Amino acid sequence: MxxxxxxxxxxxxxxxxxxxxxxxxxxxxxxxxxxxxxxxxxxxxxxxxxxxxxxxxxxxxxxxxxxxxxxxxxxxxxxxxxxxxxxxxxxxxxxxxxxxxxxxxxxxxxxxYAGRLNLRGYMQRRAHRHRRFSEAEVCRIMKELLEGVNSVHGTGIMHLDIRPENVILDDGTEDRTDRRPKNKKGANQDGELKEDNIVYKIGGFGISRRKEQGPKQSEVTIATAYSAPELLLHSCEYDERADTWGLGCIMADLLLGTGMPTFGPDDSEEKTMSRVFHIVDPKCKGIKDWAGYQGIAAEWKSKLPAGKNRSKLARVAAGLKTKLLGHPLRRRFPFWRLSAAGFEVLSGLLESNPTKRLTAAEALAKPWFHCR
Incomplete structure (x- = not known):
């Protein structure tokens, strides 16, 4: 990677x-x-x-x-x-x-020139200052990102590299007409963003492409901690929902507040898959129920972590936790951190079965974005 x-x-x-x-x-x-x-x-x-x-x-x-x-x-x-x-x-x-x-x-x-900071830098800055994102802040950011990605999908384009490094923040304080610009009046002298004015812009279209007719697309050979499970498994049966998985990862990052990738760091597809399925689908049931799973090469199926290196006692304990808490994601995002309406969006975006994953339009229609 x-x-x-x-x-x-x-x-x-x-x-x-x-x-x-x-x-x-x-x-x-x-x-x-x-x-x-x-x-x-x-x-x-x-x-x-x-x-x-x-x-x-x-x-x-x-x-x-x-x-x-x-x-x-x-x-x-x-x-x-x-x-x-x-x-x-x-x-x-x-x-x-x-x-x-x-x-x-x-x-x-x-x-x-869209701004001096990307979303990764902003998250790290907030983490360093011990300033967690509130659920209301996460909701506002996700709404803006989902609207942008939904518009991209409306043109027939799949981005395929949605991650914080490719989201640029513009708070309107920089002068673009001066070679050595100074911040406009009203900007903080220490370089802090004017957070109420931030506009989030999507860049990083280096591996984007137009969606082909039919289920088969060109293979995406680049994998990151934001790559959807179907891309980690090198499937060519993917669509726009590969991007909404990336948005789900960003939402998880914002909620965790560490400044680091939820499924990171970037290293190998196998390690990333292990982290992904451990958190969202421990038994790999969702991805195996997907019709496209049958077309995945045996080499990649063998890398799924289902049950690997886990004792019977550990599997029983994990099963009990799932029964008590419901969706395995709830262990990371309990009710005191994320409401039921917010969790409906997060779990819908981080659905390992691509056909059950929320599209950007479906996510935007959820009550979470309309009750604030």
């Missing part, structure tokens, strides 16, 4: 050395890195504005960055998906692209 660097400023390198064909854009600081590139805050010398530049990995990026190579086919696919979603306010806008003539060279996507 590829590791991700927080947009909050983490990373081993802040200075960019760009090729001559990128002379128009002056790099200011490295914002972070994803699976197929790194992102910089930059100054557009022609339009006199701050932009975000996503550098897609060709041979120009250091091999040590552990990035996935993005050829021209992958670049064009990401551009098409972003353009398809261009009218969605909660999706980061593609402004331009710089594609070299040589396929092995780096390509650059010029994006709107």
């Amino acid at each position: 590829a590791a991700s660097t927080s947009r909050s400023g983490g990373g081993h390198r802040t200075q960019a050395v760009w090729p001559a064909y990128m002379a128009r854009y002056e790099p200011l600081e490295r914002l972070g890195a994803g699976m197929n590139g790194e992102v910089f805050k930059a100054w557009d010398t022609k339009e006199n504005r701050i932009v975000a530049v996503k550098r897609l990995s060709g041979t120009g990026i250091d091999a040590g960055d552990d990035l996935i190579f993005s050829g021209l086919q992958e670049v064009w696919r990401e551009c098409r998906c972003l353009r398809t979603c261009a009218d969605i306010p909660s999706v980061v806008k593609l402004l331009d692209k710089v594609v070299p003539k040589v396929n092995s060279d780096d390509s650059f996507l010029i994006m709107e």
